[in-house]
Amino acid sequence: MKRREFIQLSATLSAGAMAPVALTGCAERPLPGTGEVVRTPTVCNVCFWRCAGTVSTENGRPWKIEGNPDDLHSTGRFCTRGDGGLGMYTDPDRLKQPMIRVTENGQQRFRPATWDEAFDYIAAKMNRIKDEHGEDRLCLFSHGPGGSYFRRMLTAFGSRGYTQPSFAQCRGPRDVGFALTFGEGVGSPDRTDMENSRCIVLIGSHLGENLHNSQVQTWISALRKGATLITVDPRFSVAAGKSKHWLPIKPGTDMALLLAWMHVLINEGLYDADYVDRYVNGLDKLTAHVQQFTPEWAFTQTGIRPEVIRETAREMAKAAPATVVHPGRHVTWYGDDTQRSRAIAILTALLGSWGREGGYLAMENVNLPRYPLPDPPAPKNNWMQAVQGEYPLAPAGIAQKVIDGSIGDDAFFKGWFVYGTNLGYTIPGVTEKLQQAAQSLDLFVVVDTMPYAITGYADVILPECTYLERLDPIRNSPEREPSLAVNFPAFEPKYDSKPGWWIAKHIAERLGLGDWFPWKDYGEELDWQLRQVGSSLDEMRRIGVKKFPRTTPKYFAPNENRQFNTGSGKIELHSDLLADYGHDPLPVYTPPPTRPDEKHLHLNYGRAAAHTFGRTINNPTLFELMPENTAWVHPVAAGDFGVSNGEYVRLKNQDGVESLPVRIRVTQRIRPDSVYLVHGFGHKESQLGLANGRGADDQGLITRILVDPIMGGTGMRGNFVTLIPEEASA
């Protein structure tokens, strides 16, 4: 018998009965807002942007969520998902009580447990891991602010292992690429000064469909003022539709275009010579390097005509320094992603737009003291060296390496906490490894609000209440103007769910580490922190968002001399550090994997405004807006496969993996050699009543992974799919 058989939660619990629909007869419904309205400040957690707003209830029932006008993340306007946030609370499929894996009559299943039982179980297993292997052998996988309590508990225990799939599966390459060039990263929210840009260049970044609120707002604000938009995308994205120049690039050849743009800027003398003289190292080497990358050469790779490459480069230079070559966000594409991010950073430096109005600004947050806690135990081992030592330039945990480091008897990690991240649908090609890790690990805890697939591997499932039912850490993210925001519970926790802080505190207490959570209610800690900066929890309950004045300049001062946090103290076009570690010091072009045959199309994927990854598909409000994804194909490709609009097909990748049935969308808005899917669909868990079986999962089709040799990112865009029409009877 397997140590951990994958258990579908529905096999254990009967589905909760749906609440009966309240019929009011033919009487007129009262106008909204005429009842007793109660408003509570919230910080949205439907995505990680964390906009601040207000939850309204009317006569004790959930009514609506709106943005807080004092909040620069939202300027009082929530996005589609934020406005649909109440669905996270009302979703009838939520996790409802703690559960523990048991074996009865040779069969594994989950049994409902009390919180005490769950805590005892976890503490006993953690202590056994400590005794047998050491206290540093637990790791946290995390996405979202609530991970911080579990990180605190594990740090206190002696385990520093920590990873977020948002690094190696998403934004890691740009963090590293920009840091190698400018000595610091782009951060989140991204430090693009788009509201003041006169030219914005998007490389595969589909702003608008990717609805990071203030980013979309500042982008649209630039367009309203007439900024030039240049969009590079194999698909006619929403952004492409608003562009002066749409460059429908051959997938995977972006680096060739970036190098050719450098060629034009340098050879036509269009770069910012004063800025480069003052701040930049390595122009000579770059100049020599890019001579070979002419627009004529780039045309042979990208399919973008040389005159378009020249014209767009000139547009960028004309608007510079108020030009943003956007860093993108999910940039783990082809394995040369750090280098591509470096190329974007180098272009930014040539345009003189780093640190300049309309380019990249310095964001600022509030200098908020941390709550005083005991000194953590010194780490026994360097876990990063142990599990990802071959990526010394990676500043953060590489999720798939942590998984590798949890497989086998001699594996470093022996226990996992998985907080708010559905690993199998987040990390490509990882299903088998998750199964192997589940056989090796001594403890597997999942903390989540919903019964996502990852719960099937758990020993213990801990149901967290949603952001609408709990306090979260103070939002203190960098912005154009600093501010703090606090998320207050608008509702009592439903079912037997509990706030993350309460869960972590109780585990810590079981382990004798209660002094790391030295209060009864987390609000005491928040109040202490707020009082250090002249506010209080009471004040925040009234206002939701508190603004603070900036203390540092947004932009470089004219003729200011600066030190950058790089080896040379300058912006590094040529990176000696990369050379020292055996990587190319200047970005080079590697052709992408080619289509195996005419019947295989590039698999591209992206996001939709209605959903946050796979985490909102089951949200009743957002599900209604977009219940399934479609596979976009060009009419020529549809003709080749004999499929028509609205028909269901399965996608089969180059390694024979097939998707669930997905509807075809025939559209001119895509290159004939590509398929496009919105990410996050294709759940196969019957306990997700709405999401189950809807659409295709792009992640499952990504089996060829192009690993970034610099930071360990999982490049996901080297995959190809063919279309298998569903039988009429299916």
Add this chain to the structure above:
Amino acid sequence: MIRYAMVIDTKLCIGCGDCVVACKTENKVPAGLNRDWVVEATTGTYPNLKTEFRSERCNHCAKPTCLYACPTAATYRWEDTNIVLVDPNKCTGCGACIAACPYDARLIMNEGYVSKCTFCHHRVEQGLDPACVSSCPTRCMHFGVLDDPNSTVSKLLASREHKALLDETGNEPQVYFLT
């Protein structure tokens, strides 16, 4: 009659559907029903394409055929404005208004009466914009009084190319799209 109008800039709309969600939550519209919706219209051939997103709803026509068609006077104008409302107590659910509306903007509630976009008159009364307008993250939607030449909606229509849907019906629709 005071004319309220909605003016939506299709050049800035991203088709995100936030207006749909904001309307549903503000007005407590039941699951499966919508008072507004987003249309995506793409024209041209790859790679020479144009996509227009339009947030659509009841046009609150100055000459509303739905109102003329209603046999029970359940459909009425709100306080001498062009805002067309339905009184559920008078509505028999006969569907004449649904047939008469060129925009398919009316829906039947589970209880049997007809419902539709109200331009959020309960918010307008308080000096607020309709929920869809005030939630729109791109600020591409505007609302105001057309009779006031200084209102944002009047200025936008005076300065920008625009269209209304199915103008040829003579209904004088009051939702305008900047193109």
